[in-house]
Amino acid sequence: MPVTAPTSAGPLLQMSGIVKTFPGVRALDGVDLDVRPGEVHCLLGQNGAGKSTLIKVLSGAHQPDDGEITWAGESVALGTPMAAINQGISTIYQELDLVHGLTVAENVFLGHEISRGGLSQRTEARRRTRGLLERLGHSEIPAGREVGRLSTAGQQIVSMARALSRDTRLIIMDEPSAVLDQEEVHNLFRVIRDLTSDGVAVIYISHRLEEIREIGDRVTVLKDGRTVATGLDARETPTKELIRLMTGRDIEYVFPDRPDGQPDAATVLEVDGLALAGTFADVGFRVHTGEIVGLAGLVGSGRSEILETIYGARRASSGTVSVDGKMMRAGSVVGAVRAGVGLCPEERKSQGLLLDQAVYRNITMSSMARFSRAGFMDRTAERAAATELTTSLDVRPSGVDRAVRTLSGGNQQKIVLARWLLRDCRVLLLDEPTRGVDVGARSEIYALVRSLAARGVAVVMVSSEVPEVLGLADRVLVVREGEVVHEGPADQIDEHQVLDLVMEGSAA
Amino acid sequence: MNDNTAASGGALPAQAGSAGLPPEAPRTGRGGAPGVPASPVATFMRSGAARSLGLVVALVVLFVVGIITAGDRFASVDNMLTILRLASVIGVVSIGMTFVITGGGIDLSVGAIVALASVWATTLATQTIANDYHWTLMVTTALLVGTGCGLVNGVLVAYGRVVPFIATLAMLAAARGLAEILAGRRTQIVDVDGFTDFFGASVLGVPVLVIIFALVAAVGWVVFNRTTFGRRTFAVGGNPEAARLAGIKVKRHTMMLYALVGLCCGIAAIMLMARTTTGSSTHGLLYELDAIAAVVIGGTLLSGGRGTIVGTVFGVLIFTMLSNVFTLNNLSISAQSVAKGLIIVVAVLLQQRLAARSTST
Missing domain, CATH: 3.40.50.300 (P-loop containing nucleotide triphosphate hydrolases)
Structure with a gap:
C-alpha cells in the first residue's frame, strides 16, 4: 500500500x-x-x-x-x-498489551506471524524486527529477548515496532510519556518525528x-x-x-502557599545511611513536622525504592529509619504502619487498592483494629468514618459502598490518602501522587497534601514532574543513580538546575 | 447494576471532583450522579442475593424433577435427611475451601487430609486411649491431625513460597500415603464408647451430622462476612500486594487460611467416621474436586478476592440432590459425573456473564 x-x-x-x-x-x-x-x-x-x-x-x-x-x-x-x-490504524495503549513471556520478535509479529507451510520463520521474523527497531532508533534492543525483561520504555518501542510491522498510517498513542522519564520522552519524540516525516499520522x-x-x-x-x-x-x-x-x-497547577518555616519544628522522620544493595547507598535526611520533602530524579534513579525501603516494603542492606526518635525494624511494613508511617504507592491500582471492593473497605483496610471488637467488624462505624472522610475530601461520586474501580484516578488517589488520614499517620510517603490524575483534581491533591503537613504530618514525596516537586515541597532532594546529589530549599532551585543535576552523568 | 455500568465509559466526569470552582452549566444527566440512590431492584441485582437466586432456582428445578421422576421416594422426610446427611461432610470441607479460594489459594489435599485424620483417629493406639479416658480424645486427634496438615500446607505456601497447587498436590500424595501406611491398607472399625452414640444421634429429628454442618456454615458465614479475619481474607485474595502495603500480615494470614481448611477436614473426618463407623485411607476420595466444584458454582471467584459462603452451601446441596435424584432413578454414577460436569460449565459461564455486566470497564 x-x-x-x-x-x-x-x-x-x-x-x-x-x-x-x-x-x-x-x-x-x-x-x-x-x-x-x-x-x-x-x-x-x-x-x-x-x-x-x-x-x-x-x-x-x-x-x-x-x-x-x-x-x-x-x-x-x-x-x-x-x-x-x-x-x-494502530493503537499503543497505556497499559502496553504485550505478551511478557514471548520474545521481542514474537511480539512484533503476534497475530501475523511470518510462516512458510505452517512453520514459523523465526530467523526472518528476527531479521525484520531488527530492521524495524533500527528504524525506530533502538537497534540496541535484542530481537530475541523476552519482552518481560525489557524496561517500560523498551516495551513501548516494541509496541511501536509492532504497529510498524503492518502498513500503519495512523498510530494512536495513549499517554505514552506517563511511564517514561525525561530522556526516554525525548527519544520517543525523535521516533515520532521520524514517523511523521514518512507520512504516518499520530494521535x-x-x-x-x-x-x-x-x-x-x-x-x-x-x-x-x-x-x-x-x-x-x-x-x-x-x-x-x-x-x-x-x-x-x-x-x-495551583500549588498551595508555603507556610513560613518553623526553625524549631520537631524532627519526625530520620533516615541515616540507608542503603539497598545495587540500588541506592548512603541516603540520609530528616523531615520535620509539617514539612514536605520532595525527591526528584529519573525513573530508575532509586527514588521509589528509597520510599519503599523507608516503609519497610524492601529490606535495607544497611542504615536506619527512625520515627519520632524510635528506630524501626528493617523490612517490616507492619512495624512501619504501627509507627505511623503511610505509603501511597506508585502503582495505585496494583499496589494500593482493592479495586472490586467497596470504598469504605479500602479506607479502613489499615485501621481494622480500630473498627473491630473481639475480631468483629463494626460496619456502621466503618461506613460513618469513611463517609466523613470522603465528604471532606470531596470524593465524587459519593457513596462509600461503590466499588473503587468505578472512580476516576484522582478520586482513587483520595481513597488511598483517606486510608492514612484515618490512621492519623505521622509520616506520609507519596510516590507519584498525581500520576493519571487530571489537572483539576491535581490541585485538590496538592491542597490536601499541604493541609496534612499543616496538621503536623511529615511528608516525603516522589514525582517525575519537576515542577510538581518544586511547587509543592519545602525542601528538595535530587537523586541520581542511587545517590542524593543535592539537598536544599525548594524555592532556591529552579527546574533547569534540577534537570541539570538529574541528567548529569546519566549518559555515562 | 446501573451504578456500576456508569463507569463503562472508561472514566467518570472527573471535573465534578474539582472543588471550589464556579459551577458550569447544569450537568446533564450523566450516570452515577452523586447522591442519587440506586433503585431497589438495582441494589438487589448487585447483591449476593441475586447470585444466590440462580442457585435457588437450580435447586427448585432439581427438586421438581425429583418429585416428578421419583415421587414419594424422593419427597419424603427420610430422603431429605439423607440428602442433608450426605451433604454435610463435603459441606464442611467446602466451607473451608471457600476461605482458601477467596484468599487467593487452593487446596487439593482436602480429601487426603480427611483420610489421614480418620485413620489416625481410629488406630488401635488412639482408640485404646480414647476408651480408657474419653471418646473426645478421638475427636481431638482428628482435629489436630487435620489442622497440622493444613498448617504444613500453609507454611509451605506462605513462607516457602511454593505455589499452592504444587504444595497441596504434594500433601495430597503424602497424606494419603501416610494414611495407607498407618492403616496397613485395612479399614479400621470405630469401637469407642460414646462416639457413635453421640454423632449418630438426632436432635428433634435432625441428625447431629446435619447440625454440625449447619453450625460450621453459620460460624463460617459470620467469620467470613463480619470479622477482621474475613476482611483480611478478601484483601489478601483480591490484591496481596496492596494488602501487604496496607500493613496486613499477608503471609501469616495465608498460613492461617490453610490451617483453617485443615481444621475443617478434621471435622469432616470425624463426621465420616460417625457415618461409616470406620476410619480408612480411602475416605474422602476426590473430595478436593467436589469441594472446589461446589465453591465455584456457588459464585466464589477462583482467582480470589470474591466469595460467598451461602453460595457454597447451595452448591453442595445442588450436587448432593443431583446424585440423589440420579440414584433414585437408577442412573449410573457415570451419568451423574457427566451431569456434574455440565452443571459446572453452565454455572461458570453464567457467572462470567454476570461479572462482565457488573464490572465492564
Whole structure:
C-alpha cells in the first residue's frame, strides 16, 4: 500500500458527530476530529472527557451509535479491532498489551506471524524486527529477548515496532510519556518525528501541556464527550486558552502557599545511611513536622525504592529509619504502619487498592483494629468514618459502598490518602501522587497534601514532574543513580538546575 | 447494576471532583450522579442475593424433577435427611475451601487430609486411649491431625513460597500415603464408647451430622462476612500486594487460611467416621474436586478476592440432590459425573456473564 505523500493536505481521517452511549452515560456526545497525514494531532481533555472511548471507537473496540468515520476519503465502519488494523490504524495503549513471556520478535509479529507451510520463520521474523527497531532508533534492543525483561520504555518501542510491522498510517498513542522519564520522552519524540516525516499520522494523548507544545502540530480539545475546539495550533495557542477550554478555568497547577518555616519544628522522620544493595547507598535526611520533602530524579534513579525501603516494603542492606526518635525494624511494613508511617504507592491500582471492593473497605483496610471488637467488624462505624472522610475530601461520586474501580484516578488517589488520614499517620510517603490524575483534581491533591503537613504530618514525596516537586515541597532532594546529589530549599532551585543535576552523568 | 455500568465509559466526569470552582452549566444527566440512590431492584441485582437466586432456582428445578421422576421416594422426610446427611461432610470441607479460594489459594489435599485424620483417629493406639479416658480424645486427634496438615500446607505456601497447587498436590500424595501406611491398607472399625452414640444421634429429628454442618456454615458465614479475619481474607485474595502495603500480615494470614481448611477436614473426618463407623485411607476420595466444584458454582471467584459462603452451601446441596435424584432413578454414577460436569460449565459461564455486566470497564 503506497504511503500517502506528506504534502497531501486532505485529511487522512475525519470523524464527525460521533456518539457513543453506555447504559446511563453518554461517553461521546458529538465528537469531530480530523487528522492529516504526517501530523501529530494532540487530543486534550480531562479524565472522563471521552478520550479513552474515542480511541476505542477508532481502534474498533467500540461501535459508535451515531456519526461518520471517513478514512482516506471513504466512509468506513471499524467493526472489529482487526478491521481497524487492516485499515492501517494502530493503537499503543497505556497499559502496553504485550505478551511478557514471548520474545521481542514474537511480539512484533503476534497475530501475523511470518510462516512458510505452517512453520514459523523465526530467523526472518528476527531479521525484520531488527530492521524495524533500527528504524525506530533502538537497534540496541535484542530481537530475541523476552519482552518481560525489557524496561517500560523498551516495551513501548516494541509496541511501536509492532504497529510498524503492518502498513500503519495512523498510530494512536495513549499517554505514552506517563511511564517514561525525561530522556526516554525525548527519544520517543525523535521516533515520532521520524514517523511523521514518512507520512504516518499520530494521535497523541497526554496530560502534559509542555509535551504537546514540543511535539504536536494541531490540538483538539474534548470536554464532556464533545469536541470544544479543533485544529488549534499546538505551539501558538496560549496555555491559558487550552486550560480554559478543557476546564472552563484559567489556571494550570495551583500549588498551595508555603507556610513560613518553623526553625524549631520537631524532627519526625530520620533516615541515616540507608542503603539497598545495587540500588541506592548512603541516603540520609530528616523531615520535620509539617514539612514536605520532595525527591526528584529519573525513573530508575532509586527514588521509589528509597520510599519503599523507608516503609519497610524492601529490606535495607544497611542504615536506619527512625520515627519520632524510635528506630524501626528493617523490612517490616507492619512495624512501619504501627509507627505511623503511610505509603501511597506508585502503582495505585496494583499496589494500593482493592479495586472490586467497596470504598469504605479500602479506607479502613489499615485501621481494622480500630473498627473491630473481639475480631468483629463494626460496619456502621466503618461506613460513618469513611463517609466523613470522603465528604471532606470531596470524593465524587459519593457513596462509600461503590466499588473503587468505578472512580476516576484522582478520586482513587483520595481513597488511598483517606486510608492514612484515618490512621492519623505521622509520616506520609507519596510516590507519584498525581500520576493519571487530571489537572483539576491535581490541585485538590496538592491542597490536601499541604493541609496534612499543616496538621503536623511529615511528608516525603516522589514525582517525575519537576515542577510538581518544586511547587509543592519545602525542601528538595535530587537523586541520581542511587545517590542524593543535592539537598536544599525548594524555592532556591529552579527546574533547569534540577534537570541539570538529574541528567548529569546519566549518559555515562 | 446501573451504578456500576456508569463507569463503562472508561472514566467518570472527573471535573465534578474539582472543588471550589464556579459551577458550569447544569450537568446533564450523566450516570452515577452523586447522591442519587440506586433503585431497589438495582441494589438487589448487585447483591449476593441475586447470585444466590440462580442457585435457588437450580435447586427448585432439581427438586421438581425429583418429585416428578421419583415421587414419594424422593419427597419424603427420610430422603431429605439423607440428602442433608450426605451433604454435610463435603459441606464442611467446602466451607473451608471457600476461605482458601477467596484468599487467593487452593487446596487439593482436602480429601487426603480427611483420610489421614480418620485413620489416625481410629488406630488401635488412639482408640485404646480414647476408651480408657474419653471418646473426645478421638475427636481431638482428628482435629489436630487435620489442622497440622493444613498448617504444613500453609507454611509451605506462605513462607516457602511454593505455589499452592504444587504444595497441596504434594500433601495430597503424602497424606494419603501416610494414611495407607498407618492403616496397613485395612479399614479400621470405630469401637469407642460414646462416639457413635453421640454423632449418630438426632436432635428433634435432625441428625447431629446435619447440625454440625449447619453450625460450621453459620460460624463460617459470620467469620467470613463480619470479622477482621474475613476482611483480611478478601484483601489478601483480591490484591496481596496492596494488602501487604496496607500493613496486613499477608503471609501469616495465608498460613492461617490453610490451617483453617485443615481444621475443617478434621471435622469432616470425624463426621465420616460417625457415618461409616470406620476410619480408612480411602475416605474422602476426590473430595478436593467436589469441594472446589461446589465453591465455584456457588459464585466464589477462583482467582480470589470474591466469595460467598451461602453460595457454597447451595452448591453442595445442588450436587448432593443431583446424585440423589440420579440414584433414585437408577442412573449410573457415570451419568451423574457427566451431569456434574455440565452443571459446572453452565454455572461458570453464567457467572462470567454476570461479572462482565457488573464490572465492564
